[in-house]
Amino acid sequence: MPSEPxxxxxxxxxxxxxxxxxHGISLEVNSGELVAxxxxxxxxKTTLLLTLSGVQKASGGSISFDGTEIxxxxxxxxxxxxxxxxxxxxxxxxxxxxxDNLKLGAYCFRDDKRRLSEELERIYxxxxxxxxxxxxxxxxxSGGQQQMLAIGRALLGRPRLLLLDEPSMGLAPLLVEEIFxxxxxxxxxxxxxxxxxxxxxxxxxxxxxxxxxxxxxxILTANADELLADEAVRKAYLGH
Amino acid sequence: xxxxxxxxxxxxxxxxLPLVFPDNYYVTVVGVTAALHAILAVSxxxxxxxxxxxxxxxxGFFGIGAYASAILTTRYGWNPWPAILAGLVLTGIxxxxxxxxxxxxxxxxxxxxxxxxxxxxxxxxxxxxxLTGGPDGLGGIPTLSLFGWNVNSDLRxxxxxxxxxxxxxxxxxxxxxxxxxxALRALHGSEVAxxxxxxxxxxxxxxxxxxxxxxxxxxxxxxxxxxxxxSPDSFSFFFSIELVTMVVLGGxxxxxxxxxxxxxxxxxxxxxxxxxxxxxxxxxxxxxxMMIFLPQGLFVGIQSLLRRVGRNRSELAGPDxxxxxxxxxxxx
Numbered sequence: 001m002p003s004e005p006x007x008x009x010x011x012x013x014x015x016x017x018x019x020x021x022x023h024g025i026s027l028e029v030n031s032g033e034l035v036a037x038x039x040x041x042x043x044x045k046t047t048l049l050l051t052l053s054g055v056q057k058a059s060g061g062s063i064s065f066d067g068t069e070i071x072x073x074x075x076x077x078x079x080x081x082x083x084x085x086x087x088x089x090x091x092x093x094x095x096x097x098x099x100d101n102l103k104l105g106a107y108c109f110r111d112d113k114r115r116l117s118e119e120l121e122r123i124y125x126x127x128x129x130x131x132x133x134x135x136x137x138x139x140x141x142s143g144g145q146q147q148m149l150a151i152g153r154a155l156l157g158r159p160r161l162l163l164l165d166e167p168s169m170g171l172a173p174l175l176v177e178e179i180f181x182x183x184x185x186x187x188x189x190x191x192x193x194x195x196x197x198x199x200x201x202x203x204x205x206x207x208x209x210x211x212x213x214x215x216x217x218x219i220l221t222a223n224a225d226e227l228l229a230d231e232a233v234r235k236a237y238l239g240h
Numbered sequence: 241x242x243x244x245x246x247x248x249x250x251x252x253x254x255x256x257l258p259l260v261f262p263d264n265y266y267v268t269v270v271g272v273t274a275a276l277h278a279i280l281a282v283s284x285x286x287x288x289x290x291x292x293x294x295x296x297x298x299x300g301f302f303g304i305g306a307y308a309s310a311i312l313t314t315r316y317g318w319n320p321w322p323a324i325l326a327g328l329v330l331t332g333i334x335x336x337x338x339x340x341x342x343x344x345x346x347x348x349x350x351x352x353x354x355x356x357x358x359x360x361x362x363x364x365x366x367x368x369x370x371l372t373g374g375p376d377g378l379g380g381i382p383t384l385s386l387f388g389w390n391v392n393s394d395l396r397x398x399x400x401x402x403x404x405x406x407x408x409x410x411x412x413x414x415x416x417x418x419x420x421x422x423a424l425r426a427l428h429g430s431e432v433a434x435x436x437x438x439x440x441x442x443x444x445x446x447x448x449x450x451x452x453x454x455x456x457x458x459x460x461x462x463x464x465x466x467x468x469x470x471s472p473d474s475f476s477f478f479f480s481i482e483l484v485t486m487v488v489l490g491g492x493x494x495x496x497x498x499x500x501x502x503x504x505x506x507x508x509x510x511x512x513x514x515x516x517x518x519x520x521x522x523x524x525x526x527x528x529x530m531m532i533f534l535p536q537g538l539f540v541g542i543q544s545l546l547r548r549v550g551r552n553r554s555e556l557a558g559p560d561x562x563x564x565x566x567x568x569x570x571x572x
Contacts (some may be wrong), residue, residue: 048395053436055436075436076435076441079437080438085436087433091436092428093425093433094427095425095429096429102437103419104422105437107419107423107437108438111417153437157437
């Protein structure tokens with residue numbers, strides 16, 4: 001490893017009341033990587049991301065981001081340090097206009113209007129449909145458009161690490177392809193991505209490395225193409 | 241600024257009314273009460289309509305402001321202006337101290353807690369008789385004076401209170417259209433998602449709670465000077481409910497809706513004097529009917545009705561541009 005990883009998680013545990021959801025997870029994401037976490041329903045994937053962004057509290061272990069300990073940091077501080085989260089189910093602010101949703105992504109930055117409008121323009125280039133609909137309430141968008149909005153909103157937070165939770169959920173295959181193409185592009189342009197997916201095939205198809213999660217534990221980690229070729233993984237998660 | 245267009249209209253209407261109808265009871269007497277209610281409804285709407293935090297105790301802060309001014313001027317001989325300020329400081333401290341534990345609650349629990357808060361404030365006003373005059377109230381409150389200009393007629397009170405109302409409306413409109421306003425509305429949508437945007441949800445909720453309380457306190461002080469008499473009845477639980485009714489009637493998350501609700505519910509009892517005994521019942525009925533038939537409130541409801549009429553017309557002329565419209569959800 002040439003240098004310290006951007007994100008380093010060690011022995012992380014988390015509980016929902018008496019129920020333990022994460023049983024000592026350790027993983028690393030290097031700067032510039034696209035890492036996929038795959039696993040079945042209830043494996044702890046979403047909990048892991050929520051714990052990373054401080055919404056869910058860790059009960060043990062540590063998370064360090066760019067050399068700084070963030071395990072017990074308030075979630076708004078974590079966003080400020082450069083971890084932006086695209087939550088499961090998109091969670092766009094339905095009654096607000098598309099553009100207001102995007103502006104909320106840049107909530108941490110109180111800079112001049114010009115920089116904001118430049119960054120908005122960049123998102124609109126990435127997702128032209130959002131520009132067309134920018135005065136419309138976000139709730140009136142289709143699922144795929146809402147996913148684009150959620151990603152665009154997170155990008156306005158100028159992420160150094162982008163957390164993506166099930167971006168393919170509930171989308172038509174063609175749209176899934178489109179979303180994954182954009183994620184790959186973003187990663188190529190330098191954004192480090194941690195991607196959580198049930199759609200293991202698609203996720204590992206664009207990732208550099210992957211982790212397989214089962215009942216709150218990492219059971220396997222390897223390069224993405226090795227995981228795709230792994231007989232056990234294919235049986236359990238790829239369905240063939 | 242386009243979002244201030246309605247504000248200019250409101251300003252013009254509010255200032256022209258007394259010129260067109262001078263010494264009209266419904267303008268300078270009922271109108272003042274309506275403006276005062278509008279101040280309260282607009283502030284409650286920031287908290288309830290925009291941030292989605294229900295409060296059934298708003299009359300309590302109104303009462304603290306009123307009694308702070310009443311007590312300090314009559315019992316301690318303070319000048320009315322510093323008394324207003326003292327009321328604001330006291331309200332600010334109480335609201336700030338209570339915000340954290342109270343706003344941690346959600347939905348019904350938050351409603352119960354704020355309900356309790358309002359009732360407690362009212363009980364304190366009744367029980368600390370040697371200071372507040374108890375249930376009999378406190379009279380002989382001096383009036384305000386601005387550089388020798390005594391606010392001593394109905395018309396002058398109209399000017400003062402309407403100007404304060406316009407100021408509060410302007411403030412509310414600016415907040416809503418700012419970065420903080422977006423944060424409030426995000427909070428209403430989903431607290432978790434708001435946190436993921438880097439919004440400090442606790443600080444934001446505390447901020448809007450304190451701001452709404454401060455505006456209510458200011459309204460209370462003005463009310464005390466205008467009436468020159470206060471009694472706990474004006475700050476009871478029922479008044480809190482009335483304020484909530486105003487916000488819901490006009491339309492949650494609409495400043496103009498809150499004003500509309502305040503105006504309607506102030507004039508309605510005047511017009512239905514015969515039903516005075518049943519006022520609370522009528523408010524209850526209005527609230528229920530609104531929730532069933534117009535959950536978005538009158539103002540928003542009428543607006544979208546007009547838009548629909550307009551769209552139907554343009555559809556006759558041109559191609560269909562209608563988008564599937566998802567109705568805004570009424571907050572719980």
